[in-house]
Amino acid sequence: MEAQQILAVWERASVPALAKAGMALKQFSGLDFAVTETDVTVVTWKTMSDRLKNKITNPIYAIHLGAQGLFQAHILLLFSDVNSQRLVSALMGEPVHLPLDDMGISALAEVGNVVGTAFLNVFSDLFRTVWEPTTPRVLLSSAEAITEEISPGTTVLLTEALFQVTGESVSGEIVVIPSLEQTPA
Numbered sequence: 001m002e003a004q005q006i007l008a009v010w011e012r013a014s015v016p017a018l019a020k021a022g023m024a025l026k027q028f029s030g031l032d033f034a035v036t037e038t039d040v041t042v043v044t045w046k047t048m049s050d051r052l053k054n055k056i057t058n059p060i061y062a063i064h065l066g067a068q069g070l071f072q073a074h075i076l077l078l079f080s081d082v083n084s085q086r087l088v089s090a091l092m093g094e095p096v097h098l099p100l101d102d103m104g105i106s107a108l109a110e111v112g113n114v115v116g117t118a119f120l121n122v123f124s125d126l127f128r129t130v131w132e133p134t135t136p137r138v139l140l141s142s143a144e145a146i147t148e149e150i151s152p153g154t155t156v157l158l159t160e161a162l163f164q165v166t167g168e169s170v171s172g173e174i175v176v177i178p179s180l181e182q183t184p185a
Contacts, residue, residue: 007042007157013122014040021118038160045154049147056080058142063112069131072179075116079172090168105138112136
């Protein structure tokens with residue numbers, strides 16, 4: 001199975017994965033939480049990189065989860081610093097300041113963990129295999145730094161998502177990057 005086929009399947013799974021993520025975040029936080037897709041598409045990393053550099057202001061909070069299943073993959077959740085601040089403030093029920101402190105970064109990591117795991121659970125059901133996530137890492141970076149490590153021709157799944165919590169709406173990007181060259185024998 002090639003990357004394009006896998007990403008086409010994942011593209012169809014994006015809406016149920018986000019619904020599952022919203023339910024999990026609601027259970028985790030006890031808050032009125034929903035995550036919905038505003039756009040989902042399969043693009044090259046170059047297109048994603050250009051879009052990211054033009055759309056999201058620097059600095060960017062990136063939550064990274066690795067995943068191992070049929071092959072390795074990476075899941076990135078990307079938020080502008082202001083959207084990260086708004087999301088964490090809504091989760092914590094009080095204003096937070098930038099840059100995020102350890103508590104804010106921990107809250108953001110947990111959002112990444114819940115969303116990434118929801119995606120992996122839906123993928124596991126589709127492919128009838130277990131996907132194991134890594135511990136989420138939160139990075140405060142620039143669009144340029146995030147995008148320089150991946151080959152421009154790599155095909156990725158880009159989901160634009162709207163995170164709604166306690167009356168606050170925050171936009172973010174979820175990127176799924178398969179690493180098929182590392183497929184186990």
